[in-house]
Amino acid sequence: xxxxxxxxxxxxxxxxxxxxxxxxxGVSLTVDRGEFVAIVxxxxxxxxxxxxxxxxxxVPTSGTYHLGxxxxxxxxxxxxxxxxxxxxxxxxxxxxLIPKLNVQENVELPLLYAGVSAEERHQRALRAxxxxxxADKRRNLPSQLSGGQQQRVSIARALAGDPSVILADEPTGAxxxxxxxxxxxxxxxxxxxxxxxxxxxxxxxxxxxAKRIIRLQDGKIIYDGDAHDPRAVVQPEEDTEGIDGxxxxxxxxxxx
Amino acid sequence: MNFSQSFRLAVxxxxxxxxxxxxxxxxxxxxxxxxxxxxxxxNGMQNYMNAQFDQLGAxxxxxxxxxxxxxxxxxxxxxxxxxxxxxxYPQYLSGVSPYVSTQALVRRGSDEYKRTSIYGxxxxxxxxxxxxxxxxxxxxxxxxxxxVDVERYQNVCVIGSYLAKDAFGGDALGRTxxxxxxxxxxxGVMAEYADSTEGSGDDVIFIPYGNAMRLNGTGWVSLxxxxxxxxxxxxxxxxxxxxxxxxxxxxxxxxxxxxxxEMMDAMDSMLNTLMAILILIAAISLLVGGIGIMxxxxxxVTERTREIGIRKSLGxxxxxxxxxxxxxAGTTSAxxxxxxxxxxxxxxxxxxxxxxxxxxxxxxxxxxxxxxGGIAVSFGVSVGVGILFGYLPANKAARLNPIDALRYD
Numbered sequence: 256x257x258x259x260x261x262x263x264x265x266x267x268x269x270x271x272x273x274x275x276x277x278x279x280x281g282v283s284l285t286v287d288r289g290e291f292v293a294i295v296x297x298x299x300x301x302x303x304x305x306x307x308x309x310x311x312x313x314v315p316t317s318g319t320y321h322l323g324x325x326x327x328x329x330x331x332x333x334x335x336x337x338x339x340x341x342x343x344x345x346x347x348x349x350x351x352l353i354p355k356l357n358v359q360e361n362v363e364l365p366l367l368y369a370g371v372s373a374e375e376r377h378q379r380a381l382r383a384x385x386x387x388x389x390a391d392k393r394r395n396l397p398s399q400l401s402g403g404q405q406q407r408v409s410i411a412r413a414l415a416g417d418p419s420v421i422l423a424d425e426p427t428g429a430x431x432x433x434x435x436x437x438x439x440x441x442x443x444x445x446x447x448x449x450x451x452x453x454x455x456x457x458x459x460x461x462x463x464x465a466k467r468i469i470r471l472q473d474g475k476i477i478y479d480g481d482a483h484d485p486r487a488v489v490q491p492e493e494d495t496e497g498i499d500g501x502x503x504x505x506x507x508x509x510x511x
Numbered sequence: 512m513n514f515s516q517s518f519r520l521a522v523x524x525x526x527x528x529x530x531x532x533x534x535x536x537x538x539x540x541x542x543x544x545x546x547x548x549x550x551x552x553x554n555g556m557q558n559y560m561n562a563q564f565d566q567l568g569a570x571x572x573x574x575x576x577x578x579x580x581x582x583x584x585x586x587x588x589x590x591x592x593x594x595x596x597x598x599x600y601p602q603y604l605s606g607v608s609p610y611v612s613t614q615a616l617v618r619r620g621s622d623e624y625k626r627t628s629i630y631g632x633x634x635x636x637x638x639x640x641x642x643x644x645x646x647x648x649x650x651x652x653x654x655x656x657x658x659v660d661v662e663r664y665q666n667v668c669v670i671g672s673y674l675a676k677d678a679f680g681g682d683a684l685g686r687t688x689x690x691x692x693x694x695x696x697x698x699g700v701m702a703e704y705a706d707s708t709e710g711s712g713d714d715v716i717f718i719p720y721g722n723a724m725r726l727n728g729t730g731w732v733s734l735x736x737x738x739x740x741x742x743x744x745x746x747x748x749x750x751x752x753x754x755x756x757x758x759x760x761x762x763x764x765x766x767x768x769x770x771x772x773e774m775m776d777a778m779d780s781m782l783n784t785l786m787a788i789l790i791l792i793a794a795i796s797l798l799v800g801g802i803g804i805m806x807x808x809x810x811x812v813t814e815r816t817r818e819i820g821i822r823k824s825l826g827x828x829x830x831x832x833x834x835x836x837x838x839x840a841g842t843t844s845a846x847x848x849x850x851x852x853x854x855x856x857x858x859x860x861x862x863x864x865x866x867x868x869x870x871x872x873x874x875x876x877x878x879x880x881x882x883x884g885g886i887a888v889s890f891g892v893s894v895g896v897g898i899l900f901g902y903l904p905a906n907k908a909a910r911l912n913p914i915d916a917l918r919y920d
Binding site (some may be wrong): 347367369 | 516520523524527817818820821822823824825826827828829830831913914917
């Protein structure tokens with residue numbers, strides 16, 4: 256059976272002035288339908304680059320990436336946009352709702368770009384909002400909602416397009432711990448209902464909510480396996496964790 | 512991308528910052544208003560001129576003949592030649608009248624009228640269908656000169672309203688007035704044409720042209736007024752007169768022919784040239800307005816980098832983003848265009864009122880009328896300007912890298 260996500264020897268190499276940075280240094284991995292995978296790593300580990308490539312926002316320098324059996328590693332911008340629209344649902348740390356649009360309009364956006372008719376858009380958006388329990392807030396502007404509610408709206412937006420993969424990039428980073436736990440519980444619920452979820456985080460305590468952990472360091476996979484295996488949460492360099500969580504909550508890469 | 516959503520978004524973001532929107536649209540507003548005002552004024556001017564010509568007779572052809580060598584030559588034309596011409600080409604010429612201007616002392620009892628203009632004309636000078644003479648005024652009461660009056664050199668006359676009032680207290684029909692010692696019976700009175708003052712267009716006397724020639728002591732008619740059968744064929748009519756006169760004089764230095772239609776055309780084309788130049792100048796303002804829109808759109812693209820990143824991550828293609836921003840620019844300039852049109856129409860009405868007061872022409876004078884074409888074109892141009900100048904910023908937005916755009920703060 257073919258894998259939903261399949262990286263084969265993926266390299267992403269940046270030229271930073273004189274220096275050559277291997278953000279991804281020969282990564283091969285597979286994710287199957289129905290999995291809940293956390294990609295974990297500290298700053299500079301390459302997890303954001305991995306997320307950009309999985310999310311079809313970027314292409315690898317070399318190697319291939321198949322998403323749903325289709326080679327997306329050589330696609331142009333518009334083809335990638337179509338793949339993002341059809342197969343991927345993004346959940347961002349900063350929610351990334353458009354402030355001028357109300358909740359329902361935000362949720363409808365991916366359907367709008369998919370060319371779905373107005374009536375079907377409304378229905379699907381409403382259904383997605385019902386799933387996250389915010390149907391009654393559909394006329395509100397994002398600024399009228401709490402952070403947790405906004406993140407649920409962005410989850411509804413990710414669900415509305417009925418994607419193959421839900422890609423959550425530090426989804427709890429901007430939330431307090433209680434609301435963060437709610438969002439994680441919700442992702443687990445989605446996974447239990449059959450959705451494939453890929454979670455990108457720097458935080459082990461969040462990563463363990465997934466079923467499987469892929470740990471990256473310096474662009475290489477150093478662990479790939481069950482999230483409950485004690486080795487999954489072992490930091491190779493213990494002392495970096497505190498600094499990591501302190502000065503870089505966004506989990507951005509050093510090279511960026 | 513959905514047009515109505517882009518349109519609604521554009522209106523929303525315009526309403527969100529009204530001052531900025533107004534300043535953005537100002538160039539377009541001024542440009543469109545200027546175009547509307549100019550076309551309205553031009554159109555009004557044209558209507559006004561046409562009305563004036565119509566009053567004078569759009570079919571009028573003036574023929575001035577000065578002959579060769581001051582009448583020493585045997586070559587000459589007389590009124591009978593001109594009548595013969597009309598008889599020969601009734602499909603082009605409907606009438607002709609000599610127009611003999613005379614200076615003579617006009618008396619009524621002991622009152623002298625020194626400034627009165629006396630014209631010798633034929634019965635064709637009066638068009639019964641329009642109740643109007645070729646020089647524009649209308650017959651008030653009585654009748655105009657008849658064929659018999661002209662043929663028999665009858666001492667009858669039609670006088671202007673000034674004389675009728677001043678000399679006869681308004682009761683002039685059947686009375687007599689003396690011109691150079693000869694009494695003329697008044698058979699008709701013209702309606703007031705100018706302002707019924709001495710020396711005005713109402714201080715006139717029309718007599719049979721033969722009588723006028725006698726008063727002048729010449730056998731020479733130097734001015735004829737022709738009436739062409741139709742305004743559209745007045746050029747052909749003019750040609751007929753021209754060839755007839757050339758046949759006699761063998762040179763075109765002996766006469767000059769001018770048709771009202773020709774004059775109207777000349778003035779129309781002059782006016783159109785003037786208007787084209789003015790509209791071109793106004794169009795520069797539209798160009799500046801377009802640059803203003805481009806400027807604000809570039810700012811808007813930068814401000815909304817993150818939004819663009821979000822949209823792209825959700826599957827918006829380059830062309831979706833591009834069309835969103837182009838629609839936004841087009842909407843901005845279209846709204847500016849509508850405001851400009853409204854402003855222009857209001858200004859045209861204000862100008863009409865101002866001109867009426869300044870010229871004292873009242874309501875039937877000059878009216879600046881906005882043309883539907885002018886409105887449609889300036890609206891179209893303003894939308895076009897927005898789209899044209901929105902393209903560059905829109906393209907910039909469309910080419911943003913989604914990863915960078917998502918990270919933008």
